[in-house]
Amino acid sequence: MRVVVDFDKCQSNAVCMDVAPEVFEVRDDNFLYILDERPPEALRPKLEEAVRRCPTQAISIEED
Amino acid sequence: MVSGSGALGTVVVVGASLAGLSALEGLRQDGYQGELVAVGAEPHLPYDRPPLSKQVLQGAWEGEQTALREPAQYDALDVDWRLGRRATALDLDARTVTLDGGEELRFDGLVIATGAIPRTLPGQPPLAGIHTLRTLDDSLALRKELEGGPRVCVVGGGFIGAEVAASCRVRGLEVTVLEALPAPLARAFPIEMAEACAALHRDHGVCLKVNASVEGFDGNSRVERVRLSDGTVVEADVVVVGVGVVPETGWLESSGLPLNNGVVCDPTCATPAPGVVAAGDIARWTNPLFGEDMRVEHWSNAVEQGAAAARRLLAGPDDAQPFAPVPYFWSDQYDTKIQFVGRCTAEDELRVVDGSVEERRFVALFGRKGRLVGALAFSRPRLLMGYRRLLASSATFEDAIAHAAKSK
Numbered sequence: 277m278r279v280v281v282d283f284d285k286c287q288s289n290a291v292c293m294d295v296a297p298e299v300f301e302v303r304d305d306n307f308l309y310i311l312d313e314r315p316p317e318a319l320r321p322k323l324e325e326a327v328r329r330c331p332t333q334a335i336s337i338e339e340d
Numbered sequence: 341m342v343s344g345s346g347a348l349g350t351v352v353v354v355g356a357s358l359a360g361l362s363a364l365e366g367l368r369q370d371g372y373q374g375e376l377v378a379v380g381a382e383p384h385l386p387y388d389r390p391p392l393s394k395q396v397l398q399g400a401w402e403g404e405q406t407a408l409r410e411p412a413q414y415d416a417l418d419v420d421w422r423l424g425r426r427a428t429a430l431d432l433d434a435r436t437v438t439l440d441g442g443e444e445l446r447f448d449g450l451v452i453a454t455g456a457i458p459r460t461l462p463g464q465p466p467l468a469g470i471h472t473l474r475t476l477d478d479s480l481a482l483r484k485e486l487e488g489g490p491r492v493c494v495v496g497g498g499f500i501g502a503e504v505a506a507s508c509r510v511r512g513l514e515v516t517v518l519e520a521l522p523a524p525l526a527r528a529f530p531i532e533m534a535e536a537c538a539a540l541h542r543d544h545g546v547c548l549k550v551n552a553s554v555e556g557f558d559g560n561s562r563v564e565r566v567r568l569s570d571g572t573v574v575e576a577d578v579v580v581v582g583v584g585v586v587p588e589t590g591w592l593e594s595s596g597l598p599l600n601n602g603v604v605c606d607p608t609c610a611t612p613a614p615g616v617v618a619a620g621d622i623a624r625w626t627n628p629l630f631g632e633d634m635r636v637e638h639w640s641n642a643v644e645q646g647a648a649a650a651r652r653l654l655a656g657p658d659d660a661q662p663f664a665p666v667p668y669f670w671s672d673q674y675d676t677k678i679q680f681v682g683r684c685t686a687e688d689e690l691r692v693v694d695g696s697v698e699e700r701r702f703v704a705l706f707g708r709k710g711r712l713v714g715a716l717a718f719s720r721p722r723l724l725m726g727y728r729r730l731l732a733s734s735a736t737f738e739d740a741i742a743h744a745a746k747s748k
């Protein structure tokens with residue numbers, strides 16, 4: 277799976293970083309960085325939670 | 341997870357906004373395969389409300405961009421949508437929900453998620469140009485009026501009022517905000533923090549009048565001015581009343597469910613009626629993490645509580661889990677991101693642990709009886725989220741301050 281963030285929608289609320297810090301990081305510049313675009317399958321539940329909880333609905337998961 | 345769900349033939353979700361959608365998705369994700377019916381008073385499939393006071397009002401987004409899901413995702417949920425229909429009554433003995441027009445929907449499980457409706461001012465006249473903002477249609481109607489370049493008066497300096505004022509300034513409009521308290525949000529936050537919110541408006545050219553009590557509106561068919569009790573008059577072509585919301589419980593009044601500024605639930609989001617749960621703006625429950633009776637009107641709570649209510653419905657009373665979230669909200673005003681986690685009152689101990697209030701970039705912590713209860717940030721999203729975890733683990737105020745020193 278591949279993690280996709282719509283950066284036109286992302287407002288750096290950092291909720292995703294709270295849910296899945298292995299994949300998402302908001303840095304001091306207040307921009308979101310994706311640490312792992314193709315995270316291991318074991319992280320899927322956390323990623324699905326990040327998709328659900330993103331306040332701007334900017335995250336999606338694409339299947340390979 | 342689905343142990344108690346065998347008896348559920350039909351689940352009706354009343355309310356087709358975020359909490360309702362989250363409940364529908366939660367039910368399917370947790371394995372419920374029975375009939376799902378969703379009732380929504382608005383004609384639209386679930387859409388996202390936060391952009392209504394920001395991107396939509398500013399003209400950056402069209403209404404369709406607020407859709408919460410793609411059409412294929414809605415199809416996959418396999419829901420019988422009853423949109424543009426209002427629930428008018430609930431009969432717990434017959435286990436039916438009555439819709440406007442008289443149709444009765446039978447249910448085995450029921451999710452109450454009708455949210456809240458805008459409060460209006462006492463004696464508010466039905467003049468053209470006076471708006472409230474809750475729905476997509478409200479936002480589009482207000483936007484249409486803003487396109488004419490009016491002078492805008494916003495009654496209420498809370499989050500909706502503040503975001504509307506900010507969006508009007510983005511459009512270059514002249515805006516007056518009337519706030520009844522000594523500062524916007526002075527009931528929610530200690531005065532120093534409320535002043536920081538007030539300063540944001542003044543920085544951006546909003547005329548902010550505090551301690552302002554609205555006496556009435558003048559105009560023949562259309563509003564022309566707002567009169568204050570101190571004799572001040574504010575000339576306005578458009579007025580936006582943003583003075584909070586009230587839970588939409590009217591249709592439940594004869595149901596026998598306990599109502600107290602919301603539907604009263606136990607800590608697992610269940611009402612006293614078997615198989616009836618509530619979620620979102622309308623649900624009042626005791627959050628065991630804070631030991632506090634609360635009703636939360638924020639986006640994240642609608643998502644989380646919708647899913648929790650769905651789980652509760654399927655689990656049944658024996659396997660019920662308490663719903664114990666850390667409340668979270670955000671508000672984007674001008675170029676500042678305001679974020680808050682936890683709880684706070686004006687009486688809580690306050691400590692600014694990062695940045696500077698004057699520069700409008702800071703983190704402030706709230707303590708009560710030695711415990712961390714909340715954290716507020718202006719344009720500090722990375723730092724704020726660390727406190728969410730501390731709140732979830734019931735950290736002491738001292739631990740939180742030590743964490744702040746380490747995070748610098």
